[in-house]
Amino acid sequence: SGKPRKSYTRMLGDIAAGRVNAVLCWHTDRLHRSPRELEHSIEVTEPLGVPTQTVKAGKVDLATATGLLMARVLGDFARYESDHMSERHKAARAQARAAGQRSGSPVPFGYRKDGTHGMVLHPEEAAALVACYDKVLAGESLGSIVRWLNDAGFTSAPHRGGRQPFTMTTLRKTLMRASRAGLIQYEGEITGPGTWEPVVDRATWESARALLSDPNRK
Numbered sequence: 001s002g003k004p005r006k007s008y009t010r011m012l013g014d015i016a017a018g019r020v021n022a023v024l025c026w027h028t029d030r031l032h033r034s035p036r037e038l039e040h041s042i043e044v045t046e047p048l049g050v051p052t053q054t055v056k057a058g059k060v061d062l063a064t065a066t067g068l069l070m071a072r073v074l075g076d077f078a079r080y081e082s083d084h085m086s087e088r089h090k091a092a093r094a095q096a097r098a099a100g101q102r103s104g105s106p107v108p109f110g111y112r113k114d115g116t117h118g119m120v121l122h123p124e125e126a127a128a129l130v131a132c133y134d135k136v137l138a139g140e141s142l143g144s145i146v147r148w149l150n151d152a153g154f155t156s157a158p159h160r161g162g163r164q165p166f167t168m169t170t171l172r173k174t175l176m177r178a179s180r181a182g183l184i185q186y187e188g189e190i191t192g193p194g195t196w197e198p199v200v201d202r203a204t205w206e207s208a209r210a211l212l213s214d215p216n217r218k
Contacts, residue, residue: 018048021050022051022052023052025054028052028054028057028060028071028078029077029078029081032075032078034075052071057074107157109174110126110128110180110199111126111196121199129200133199143168149166180199180205181200181201183198
């Protein structure tokens, strides 16, 4: 993902400070996520003679030319596997979009899982969303709508931290998503209709999106 790896960075710092005299990991591709990370790790561990032992790939002795070669080969292969997997995922998502199916998860607010159709409208949440669109188009503030939703006991769609109370940010994103109008959106462009039932019609969604996108609202 390219996100900073805080624990990994802390480990390198501990190695450089002499607090770590060996590294144990499952496999080299779980330790180094890119050739750049591998080379940085070599720069830190090689001068200190700190070995890396893996469960699946054995010992990687960075103090020898053979060990360095093996580490780099394994790193390049791991990067190839990562790139190849990314290509497969992109192809699968493109195929899903072409078939009018959602490729994201989890199921968004306003819907529930259905074994036959993928997802169907959640009666209470969908009704609440319709009311939210009506309130936005009537000129109500997002803050007042958020208070109304939270007072009624609604929570946002599940994510890493589980369902959470609505905020103005999560509500705005929820109302702006094309999926609420039964549409598939990719990189900002509408690519076609979805196979699920919309919460509101396209005209209502576009009107609300235009209002929420207006910089003068701020």
